[in-house]
Amino acid sequence: MITILRIGHRIQRDKRITTHCALVSRVFGADKILVDTLDKKIEETVLSINKRFGGNFEIITGVKTKKIIDEWKGTIVHLTMYGEKLDEAVKKIDTKKNILLIVGAEKVPRYIYEIADFNISVGNQPHSEVAALAVFLDRITKGKWIDKKFNGKLEIMPCNKGKKVITNK
Amino acid sequence: MITILRIGHRIQRDKRITTHCALVSRVFGADKILVDTLDKKIEETVLSINKRFGGNFEIITGVKTKKIIDEWKGTIVHLTMYGEKLDEAVKKIDTKKNILLIVGAEKVPRYIYEIADFNISVGNQPHSEVAALAVFLDRITKGKWIDKKFNGKLEIMPCNKGKKVITNK
Numbered sequence: 001m002i003t004i005l006r007i008g009h010r011i012q013r014d015k016r017i018t019t020h021c022a023l024v025s026r027v028f029g030a031d032k033i034l035v036d037t038l039d040k041k042i043e044e045t046v047l048s049i050n051k052r053f054g055g056n057f058e059i060i061t062g063v064k065t066k067k068i069i070d071e072w073k074g075t076i077v078h079l080t081m082y083g084e085k086l087d088e089a090v091k092k093i094d095t096k097k098n099i100l101l102i103v104g105a106e107k108v109p110r111y112i113y114e115i116a117d118f119n120i121s122v123g124n125q126p127h128s129e130v131a132a133l134a135v136f137l138d139r140i141t142k143g144k145w146i147d148k149k150f151n152g153k154l155e156i157m158p159c160n161k162g163k164k165v166i167t168n169k
Numbered sequence: 170m171i172t173i174l175r176i177g178h179r180i181q182r183d184k185r186i187t188t189h190c191a192l193v194s195r196v197f198g199a200d201k202i203l204v205d206t207l208d209k210k211i212e213e214t215v216l217s218i219n220k221r222f223g224g225n226f227e228i229i230t231g232v233k234t235k236k237i238i239d240e241w242k243g244t245i246v247h248l249t250m251y252g253e254k255l256d257e258a259v260k261k262i263d264t265k266k267n268i269l270l271i272v273g274a275e276k277v278p279r280y281i282y283e284i285a286d287f288n289i290s291v292g293n294q295p296h297s298e299v300a301a302l303a304v305f306l307d308r309i310t311k312g313k314w315i316d317k318k319f320n321g322k323l324e325i326m327p328c329n330k331g332k333k334v335i336t337n338k
Contacts, residue, residue: 017185020297027296053294082325082332086315089329113331123315124325125222127196127303128189134300135307146255146292156251156293160258161282163251 001098002140004033004133007065007112008105011039020130021103022046026057028137029145030101038062054152069115074098076116079132080108083119090139093118101136103129170267171199171309173302176234176281177274178206189299190272191215195226197306198314199270207231223321238284243267245285248301249277252288259308262287270305272298 004025009018019042022033026046035042039061046059069076074097083089093099102112113119122132137145157164173194178187188211191202195215204211208230215228238245243266252258262268271281282288291301306314326333 013185016182017189020186020299023296024300027292027294028300049295082328082334084327084329087312119329121325121327123196124327125196125319126218127192128299130189130297130299131193131197131303134297134304138304138307143256150294156290158253158290158293159251160253160288163282165251 002030002137003098003100004030005063005065005068005100005102006033006035006105007102008108009035009037009039010105011037014105015039015042017105017130018042019045021133022059023049024130024134025137026050026055027145027148028134029141029148030057030137032058032060034063034068035059035061036063036065052152052154054150068100072098072100074100075118076100076102077118077120078102078104078108078112078116079122079129079136080104080113080119081121081124081126083121086120086122086136086139089118089120090136093140095140099140101133103133105129171306172267172269173199173202174232174234174237174269174271175202175204175274176271177277178204178208179274180206180208183274184208184211186274186299187211188214190302191228192218193299193303194306195219195224196314196317197303198310198317199226199306201227201229203232203237204228204230205232205234221321221323223319237269241269243269244287245269245271246287246289247271247273247277247281247285248291248298248305249273249282249288250290250293250295252290255289255291255305255308258287258289259305262309264309268309270302272302274298
């Protein structure tokens with residue numbers, strides 16, 4: 001089971017980036033996202049996607065970061081451009097254990113680097129936590145996220161031209 | 170050579186998402202990003218990253234979408250959740266030709282679906298153009314983006330705890 005912990009979320013500035021983090025987590029094989037700042041709007045957005053497109057991805061906002069971390073039973077991974085190389089690090093992670101995957105906005109407090117079992121970089125260059133999350137989850141699931149069934153009311157059928165959407169009863 | 174074309178950019182709403190698209194393009198092996206709306210602020214952000222972290226990634230904002238597409242010599246790929254499956258589609262793309270990779274914000278005009286040689290989905294679920302871009306570029310470069318040298322003034326050395334940054338003269 002993979003849980004994402006999004007820290008440093010500021011409602012106004014980060015609403016779209018955190019929403020993208022949540023939707024990426026949902027699609028790329030995570031089970032749940034926890035966000036440190038209470039933000040009902042983001043919860044609603046994610047739940048409305050579940051309602052239409054299926055799955056039971058969970059979102060909880062307004063969690064206490066320190067409590068989550070202190071009580072975590074399993075592995076803690078922090079995504080940062082300062083961390084060790086992705087492909088080598090991923091091999092060391094025991095995927096049978098629960099993973100708490102921490103994704104920060106802007107400056108991340110030092111103690112996160114210290115408590116993390118793994119600080120992992122998706123390229124040692126500045127880019128995007130949304131991209132880092134997607135590529136990390138792609139690697140840790142060995143690309144199997146793409147076969148996940150959501151059994152939603154709406155189902156998009158892949159096609160090279162136009163849009164094919166099935167409405168399931 | 171891979172050029173990203175970001176369409177439907179609205180300065181206020183999309184500034185952070187388009188910036189993330191640009192920075193992801195820079196890191197994941199694209200050479201250039203074109204943005205349809207003039208936005209000097211995003212240009213400055215990307216150029217300041219180049220200045221500190223190296224590379225010669227280009228950004229031009231305020232381009233005319235139709236002109237770029239009409240005059241394109243090479244393959245046109247459009248990333249959309251309605252498109253054909255990523256892994257199968259990527260195999261069909263001739264990477265010796267120049268690629269124009271179109272990434273839309275919100276609703277994309279129908280003619281884009283029609284003129285694209287490939288409409289490709291990174292999972293047939295709603296998530297994020299930033300993530301779609303990263304995962305597509307990861308696949309098309311066969312993960313080799315990670316070895317790209319930027320030769321910047323600042324260079325981050327991968328490590329499992331803390332931050333190691335080298336300042337090159």
